[in-house]
Amino acid sequence: MAERLGERDVPQEWDVQHVPAPGETGQTILITGATSGLGAEFARQLAGQGHHLVITGRDPIALVGKAQGLEAQYGVSVDTLTADLATPEGVDVVAARLRSPDQPVTMLVNNAGAGLPTEFHESGAEDERRMLRLLVEAPMLLSHAAIQTFLARRGGRILNVASVAGLIPDGSYGAAKSWAVSFSRWANARYKPEGVTVTALCPGLVRTEFHQRAGIDTSRWPRWTWMDADDVVREGLTAAAEGRSVCVPSRRYRSLMTAARFSPDAVLERLSRTEPKSRRAGA
Ligand SMILES: NC(=O)c1ccc[n+]([C@@H]2O[C@H](COP(=O)([O-])OP(=O)(O)OC[C@H]3O[C@@H](n4cnc5c(N)ncnc54)[C@H](OP(=O)(O)O)[C@@H]3O)[C@@H](O)[C@H]2O)c1
Structure with a gap:
């Protein structure tokens, strides 16, 4: 369980007045x-709002x-961290940057x-393990590092990119994404009164x-089911700025998820069983 940080642990330079408000430039x-x-689109919209960035990925070039x-294009500073987030070493690199007091990360x-x-039954166990590490272990450890430092600074935001798959029974991918939804709902309620918000997109x-x-x-998914990254990111950033715990972008998906929420479990489970399976393209 995370150790609570007391008043005396708060370094002077992280005084609450130095934590930029949502919407303020220069975070x-x-x-x-x-x-x-989506990550590239987050970077584009946030840089366009005048924020400095630290961006991560596996390909340094x-x-x-x-x-x-x-x-x-935007005149902001953008630092890079090369890290494979399915590995403990990669997560450590990013967590260390979150804890760094130099140019403190606010979101x-x-x-x-x-x-x-x-x-699930067709994939290799090692592939499943890597996916779980990337979708659950990495965001959990990075949220842990961020929440500890944000609490010490009396403010900060986390936006966890989950999926509608995390709201319904939808394979091991959906199960992994449901961690982000459940965690964000709890963490937002727990830490919002202390100035730290957590949102699942x-x-x-x-x-x-x-x-x-x-x-x-x-190819089997109709056109109406597709969204553009810029709309999704805009809705996600608005929800994070408002400190909401869960955001389902677009009215059509909100309607579908509302219907799912009020459907009996047995119906959803039967639908997940009869859903045609994803196949390797061309296979
Ligand atoms: N597209 C959708 O329909 C959809 C729907 C719901 C949720 N999502 C979620 O949205 C998020 C972004 O996905 P996207 O749709 O934007 O896919 P994308 O275009 O394939 O981008 C994925 C990003 O994640 C990085 N990444 C992948 N594996 C990584 C690893 N092991 N370590 C570090 N970085 C890694 C990739 O960077 P490098 O390859 O350069 O490392 C890339 O920047 C994901 O969490 C996804 O689950 C997507």
């Missing part, structure tokens, strides 16, 4: 998985290219993620590189 925001898709582009966006093209299908990278065939 330093750490985004995991910012080389493509892609990261530096992204950072240089954002710095040139964490736990965004990095990847899926698998196969059902639960998008439906978003046009990014996610499915292609995982080798998931998307």
Whole structure:
């Protein structure tokens, strides 16, 4: 259990007056998985609002290219951290930056993620373990580091990119994403009175590189089910600024999730069983 930080532990330079308010420019925001898709869009919108960034990913060349582009376009500083968040070493690198008092991070966006093209029983146990580490262990450890430092500074925000899959029975990916939803709901209630908010962003299908990278065939999903990353990110940032615990972007997905919430468990479980399975593209 996290040790509570007392009044006497708060360094002077982290006085509450130095914690920027939501919407204020010049914060330093750490985004995991910012080389493509939603993470890249978070970086673009937040840099456009005048915030300094720390962006992470596994490919140092892609990261530096992204950072240089954002710095040139928006005049903010963008630092990079190369880290595989499915490994303890990678998580340690990012957690250390969250704890650093130099240019303190005021917001964490736990965004990095990847899926698998196969059902649970078909995938390799090691692939399942890597996915769980990336989707649960990494955001848990980074949230732990962030919440400890944010409490000491009397303020901060965490945005956990979950999924609508975390709100319904939807394979081991959905089970992993349900951790982010449940944790954010509890942590937001627990820490909001102390100035630290935690929000789970639960998008439906978003046009990014996610499915292609995982080798998931998307041809069976109709056009209306797809959203653009810029709309999803805008709704997520608004929800985080308002300190909401859960955000499901778009009216159509909110309606679907409301229907799911009021459906009997047996119906949802039967639907999850009859849902056609994702297959490797072309297979
Ligand atoms: N697209 C959707 O339909 C959708 C829907 C709901 C939720 N989500 C969630 O949204 C988040 C962003 O996904 P996306 O759609 O933007 O996918 P994406 O375009 O594939 O981007 C994923 C990002 O995560 C990083 N990443 C992947 N594996 C990593 C690892 N082991 N260590 C560190 N970074 C890693 C990638 O960077 P590198 O490869 O450069 O390391 C990349 O920047 C994920 O958490 C995903 O589960 C996506």
